[in-house]
Amino acid sequence: VALLGGGVIGAGWAARFVLNGCDVRLYDPAPEARDRVAQVAADARAAYERLTLAPFPQEGELRIVDSIDEAVAGVELVQESAPERVERKRMLLAEADRAAPPGALVCSSTSGLRPTELQAEMERPERFCVAHPFNPVYLLPLVELCGGERTATDTLSRAGALFRSVGMHPLVVRTEIDGFVADRLLEALWREALWLVNDGVATVDEIDDAIRYGAGLRWAFMGTFLTYRIAGGDEGMRHFLRQFGPALRWPWTHLTEVPELTHELVETIAAQSDAQAAGRSARELEQERDRVLVRLLQALRAEGAGAGATLAAWERELLDMTAVASAELDGGPIHGPETRIPADWVDYNGHVHESRYLELFADATDGLLRTVGVDSGYLADGGSYFTVETHLSHLRQLQAGDCVYVTTQVLDSDDKRLHVFHVLLRRGEPDPLATAEQMLLHVDTASGGAATSRDPVRGQVAELTRRHAALPRPESAGRSIGVR
Numbered sequence: 001v002a003l004l005g006g007g008v009i010g011a012g013w014a015a016r017f018v019l020n021g022c023d024v025r026l027y028d029p030a031p032e033a034r035d036r037v038a039q040v041a042a043d044a045r046a047a048y049e050r051l052t053l054a055p056f057p058q059e060g061e062l063r064i065v066d067s068i069d070e071a072v073a074g075v076e077l078v079q080e081s082a083p084e085r086v087e088r089k090r091m092l093l094a095e096a097d098r099a100a101p102p103g104a105l106v107c108s109s110t111s112g113l114r115p116t117e118l119q120a121e122m123e124r125p126e127r128f129c130v131a132h133p134f135n136p137v138y139l140l141p142l143v144e145l146c147g148g149e150r151t152a153t154d155t156l157s158r159a160g161a162l163f164r165s166v167g168m169h170p171l172v173v174r175t176e177i178d179g180f181v182a183d184r185l186l187e188a189l190w191r192e193a194l195w196l197v198n199d200g201v202a203t204v205d206e207i208d209d210a211i212r213y214g215a216g217l218r219w220a221f222m223g224t225f226l227t228y229r230i231a232g233g234d235e236g237m238r239h240f241l242r243q244f245g246p247a248l249r250w251p252w253t254h255l256t257e258v259p260e261l262t263h264e265l266v267e268t269i270a271a272q273s274d275a276q277a278a279g280r281s282a283r284e285l286e287q288e289r290d291r292v293l294v295r296l297l298q299a300l301r302a303e304g305a306g307a308g309a310t311l312a313a314w315e316r317e318l319l320d321m322t323a324v325a326s327a328e329l330d331g332g333p334i335h336g337p338e339t340r341i342p343a344d345w346v347d348y349n350g351h352v353h354e355s356r357y358l359e360l361f362a363d364a365t366d367g368l369l370r371t372v373g374v375d376s377g378y379l380a381d382g383g384s385y386f387t388v389e390t391h392l393s394h395l396r397q398l399q400a401g402d403c404v405y406v407t408t409q410v411l412d413s414d415d416k417r418l419h420v421f422h423v424l425l426r427r428g429e430p431d432p433l434a435t436a437e438q439m440l441l442h443v444d445t446a447s448g449g450a451a452t453s454r455d456p457v458r459g460q461v462a463e464l465t466r467r468h469a470a471l472p473r474p475e476s477a478g479r480s481i482g483v484r
């Protein structure tokens with residue numbers, strides 16, 4: 001990937017691509033870009049460590065280069081994130097287009113400039129589209145794709161697949177308009193907010209309260225239309241529009257007018273905003289934002305809602321990529337990937353909460369299932385295993401920062417049951433931190449009932465069981481809670 005511009009957005013792109021295993025070359029004439037990119041990549045790394053235990057591929061190489069030619073040589077994607085000035089972007093894109101390989105996609109991060117204008121000077125305008133991300137690019141999945149008059153249709157589908165593969169949710173804006181969809185909505189709200197301050201109705205903090213304690217919580221997974229549908233009761237949207245439609249004609253808003261940004265208004269907003277930040281620096285606010293976004297995405301993932309569904313699909317892809325087929329295993333127990341215990345797993349007592357041990361073992365079970373062929377395809381066909389029993393022994397303390405991994409041995413299996421034994425180990429130490437014995441049952445997810453496994457899973461489970469039968473049986477296998 002070639003990145004042109006390493007400001008707020010370019011640095012965010014660099015982090016997302018590099019952490020997803022893509023090699024990145026970044027061109028930015030400003031000397032401070034190097035430090036910014038390194039800092040944003042470090043923030044992204046910390047966020048991803050908390051976001052998911054799915055193993056990311058080995059990080060791509062990030063190189064800061066001195067020219068556009070050097071940046072675009074041999075790449076699959078050129079992503080331009082230079083300042084929002086149409087002339088400058090047009091020239092930059094034309095130059096990148098001349099030097100980039102003919103098969104590469106060329107995209108712009110513009111928040112609102114029309115793609116037809118941006119592609120005007122390009123020799124191969126058909127491979128250009130807008131790919132408008134949201135800050136922080138490494139955490140927010142939305143990317144709006146919009147083609148210009150000379151964009152080929154397959155450019156949008158290729159770009160969609162590419163951005164999806166790095167955990168994003170591409171939204172194709174089918175009609176070329178200034179501001180695309182998301183910024184139109186955001187600007188409408190922003191105008192209204194500026195009027196409310198201008199007219200002395202509410203302060204900056206009060207306006208933010210009106211969003212974060214109410215509508216903002218719903219927006220994160222339902223958006224506007226689904227929210228209002230519920231407001232219409234059983235009759236849904238029809239009722240809602242009938243009931244509240246007339247109010248839209250009341251002279252509530254100044255929607256198309258913008259308040260004059262007089263010195264006085266700017267000072268009022270800036271002073272209130274300083275008070276709201278209560279001494280927190282931009283850096284502190286960014287870190288707070290990332291921590292909360294991670295929690296929010298995880299909560300949404302648990303429900304498969306909104307951006308959480310995108311996160312789940314991305315994790316699945318990361319896991320499928322790293323799955324080792326059982327045929328490739330030697331005769332030993334399966335070694336899971338190494339995980340670093342994140343600092344926020346430590347509870348108020350200074351201990352890693354016991355539920356985290358189960359989380360580590362559950363991930364090892366998922367790894368085993370992928371090894372025997374339970375991948376996205378098998379799951380989509382309705383086959384899966386559910387855990388029906390777990391016996392966990394806590395032997396030693398886990399600490400934040402520990403590098404740990406789980407080994408997994410199949411003790412026994414038949415067409416429905418899979419009996420496994422996991423051992424949690426710290427890197428370089430022979431003594432287990434914990435063990436878990438689990439019984440899994442094969443199910444048909446459509447009916448929810450137990451069902452016999454199907455090939456290729458059935459054959460792979462049998463083969464793995466046969467190989468693991470040669471391993472010594474763990475001493476504590478079959479143990480119940482021991483009362484001496």
Ligand SMILES: NC(=O)c1ccc[n+]([C@@H]2O[C@H](COP(=O)([O-])OP(=O)(O)OC[C@H]3O[C@@H](n4cnc5c(N)ncnc54)[C@H](O)[C@@H]3O)[C@@H](O)[C@H]2O)c1
Nearest residue numbers: 004005006007008009028030081082083084109110111135
């Ligand atoms: N900030 C946001 O929230 C946001 C969100 C989505 C999209 N965008 C869009 O992304 C683009 C970049 O915005 P930003 O916020 O990162 O701006 P920024 O000012 O933080 O960064 C722009 C960077 O481009 C560099 N630059 C200037 N001329 C260049 C050139 N000829 N070649 C390569 N780099 C050059 C600058 O040195 C700077 O580092 C804009 O088009 C903007 O509309 C911004």
